[in-house]
Amino acid sequence: MRFQEIIERSLTRALESAGFPEGEVKMILEKPRLKEHGDICTPIALSLAKVLKRNPLEIAELIARAASFPDDMVASVEIAKPGYINLKLAHAALVRNLRDVDKYGDDYGSSDIGGGRKCQVEYVSANPTGPLVVVSARAAAVGSVIVNLLRNVGFDAEGEYYVNDYGNQIEALGKSLRFRVRERLGLLESEEEIGAYPAGYVTELAAGISAEQAARWDERDGESCTSYGSYATEAILRTIEEDLEFFGVRFDNFFRESCLHPALVAEALKIVEDKGFAYTREGAVHFETTRFGDEKDRVLVKSDGNPTYFLGDIAYHLTKLRRGYEWVIDLLGPDHHGHIPRMKAAASVLGAHERWFEALVVGWVRLMEGKKPISMSKRAGEFITMRELIEDVGTDVAKYFFLMRRTNSPLDFDLQLARKQSDENPVFYVQYAHARIASVTRFAEEKGAVRDRKDTDLSVLSAAEERELMVHLMFYPYVVEGAALSREPHRLTSYAKELATLFHQFYHKHRIVTDDAQLSSARLTLAVATMQVLRNTLCLLGVDAPKSM
């Protein structure tokens, strides 16, 4: 059982025996900002004071007196100013945790609170009409970490990429490709237009198509350009997959929109109609999403008889429901946040429970060269791709930058800063702590210093820096759990940075490998535990944990 649970239970019992109503207020454990306030605090008495209209300090006093914590868990209980109850962890608990880190290793911090429930995170899902751009890189970083986090706390989580390989845009892409092919072959007629995708990568694709091939496609498809379209889509999709691989992001599945047509799309439509949420106006079938709080009703079938993207998306989510996911998370691009209400409406009509569908919006990424924003225009074909970004700054740096901030907040990505292989670059700070410990263990080995797992007397770790480091290690499972349950990867980067700081401070003040075999062994145990937790954190972030730098 986690220490938080033990403490929560003790506090709940204390509330009971002191005669305070249980469940009236939520049990909250916090990490105090100031060291003097102990390791854990709870404002429970303050919350109760509000409900009971009594003096919070008195309540805190009564709870503190009624509470009995295990001696090997809590060393002291204090009440403070407005009504806080501050707890100090027992050294025995910190030591026990150190042994747990050693024992569980890569699994330290994982849990089973997900209960094996099957869930899915859909992310990136960029249209296969061009290379991935920078905002997709951010989505890739964030989405993959959310999958890692959910798995780590016991969910059966999968990552999926929805491939929109169907519809107008594919046809438009085909037209642009045909233009480039005919351009190369000198077959262009004066009135032909380049179409929606003038960028250079289409020209490159055109180079791989022979005159014979083009002639066959033209004969078969005429103006629809479907063969050009599917050729381009497949080629682009392959580079997308390669680029994601290069970025170290792996999907469990690429789901193609084309396989939804026409059967599942028809089925989805029928469900909306059968449930009475569809009507026809001006020849188009509408979905009354306004009944679920959307701004306006949305078209499902256009008056030309073709399904909209939205209907396809409903069919797609129908498959998610049928594939047995107990909940699904969609990472949406910043320009798609307006789709959330209609998707919630759709999920509801499909019969999903209230919280089945969750949308997370990934914020904008603005690339900066120092203070200057880099202007990008997708139409003009001027943009920096994900590939170019990670070739420029490296995958670890790119990922870390994307994961340092809250998912939905806009991000200025400073290329100048990211390129620097120096202390200005936060990812190296954390990696350096890991490499430094690895180096110390090598040194210890040379000197014959041993980290004896069983017999080491860890009670000698009594310095302030040692204690703080141990406390922080103890909080790791709590941080992972919080990051997973709130879908906030940036908590991991914050945690890693703090842990690195605490280690560097400890390292600076105390020599690890000395003539004192007992002390060396104890400090090595602490250092190695820190390395393990740094590695676990970096692993969740998908960032390398180097043994030397």
Added chain:
RNA sequence: GCCCCCGUAGCUCAGUCAGGAUAGAGCAGCGGUUUCCUAAACCGCGUGUCGGACGUUCGAGUCGUCUCGGGGGCACCA
């Protein structure tokens, strides 16, 4: 016009979901630390209208209303 996101230190951001203890980091700037396990490190130096106003509260960066500024969305496109 309606809706969503953002507005916290010179810069980039945590903290807002669960209201509480003197609002925190990093970077930039200035000064210091190495006979000793990696100085990609450590230590010291911060007078912030938490965009603004009003409200709820014993208590508001956090909740509510209004407002200002920045971005985005409001297609029978995907």
